[in-house]
Amino acid sequence: MRLxxxxxxxxxxxxxxxxGLVQQGYVSVNGEVQEDPGAFFDPENLKFKVQGTEWPYFxxxxxxxxxxxxxxxxxxxxxxxxxYTLLPSPLRTRPQKAAVQGVQAVGRLDQDTTGLLxxxxxxxxxxxxxxxxxxxxxxxxxxxxHEITHGxxxxxxxGVVLDDSPKPxxxxxxxxxxxxxxxxxxxxGKYHQVKRMxxxxxxxVEGLHxxxxxxxxLPEDLAPGQWRWILPSELEKYFKA
Numbered sequence: 001m002r003l004x005x006x007x008x009x010x011x012x013x014x015x016x017x018x019x020g021l022v023q024q025g026y027v028s029v030n031g032e033v034q035e036d037p038g039a040f041f042d043p044e045n046l047k048f049k050v051q052g053t054e055w056p057y058f059x060x061x062x063x064x065x066x067x068x069x070x071x072x073x074x075x076x077x078x079x080x081x082x083x084y085t086l087l088p089s090p091l092r093t094r095p096q097k098a099a100v101q102g103v104q105a106v107g108r109l110d111q112d113t114t115g116l117l118x119x120x121x122x123x124x125x126x127x128x129x130x131x132x133x134x135x136x137x138x139x140x141x142x143x144x145x146h147e148i149t150h151g152x153x154x155x156x157x158x159g160v161v162l163d164d165s166p167k168p169x170x171x172x173x174x175x176x177x178x179x180x181x182x183x184x185x186x187x188x189g190k191y192h193q194v195k196r197m198x199x200x201x202x203x204x205v206e207g208l209h210x211x212x213x214x215x216x217x218l219p220e221d222l223a224p225g226q227w228r229w230i231l232p233s234e235l236e237k238y239f240k241a
Contacts, residue, residue: 003038010055027050029048056229061094061121091103116218118230139184139213141209142181142183156201215237
């Protein structure tokens, strides 16, 4: 694959811009500065540097982001800063694939909710994960205003009725970690679901954090606002959830 095409596929600009980066000596492969945009390289497992920053080649981008509070999962936020401002430019401008321009969030978290968020430029993956038929378990750490009772846990597991549907919504798992810390696992994705479920049993959410999606756990060393690539082995575990 031509070097300028590799850079283009990874979001470093138009082919002309990518060729210019190479010609100006801003790109190195295997520690050697490259000046020929037409030089061929095997992209598989390739690592290269652009202006001193190392990048791995991925045909499709799969990321995890530790979403901080006070951010919106929108390209055009209304009130709070967008989560996309936390990502470097190449990830936001990767060429369009399957109707997706750059990486997009798989689902959303409210502006005051923190935790694990997945992003990708794989349109089929986004569609699959967004389908209500795909019941991917999501684990939330809930801080409540009032002490959690055994009765509330039982009601959440048995199912509560929300105001937009007569069908009860059940928690797949519910663990009282402390008096005001509840670990809640859901397989549905209704609007403000956790907050509404806790309100339905007579409590109130004071803090909400998503700690896992399927078998993917939010790493302890990934600070709020930070992102990293999801490795192929991790992605395989995710699909086995």
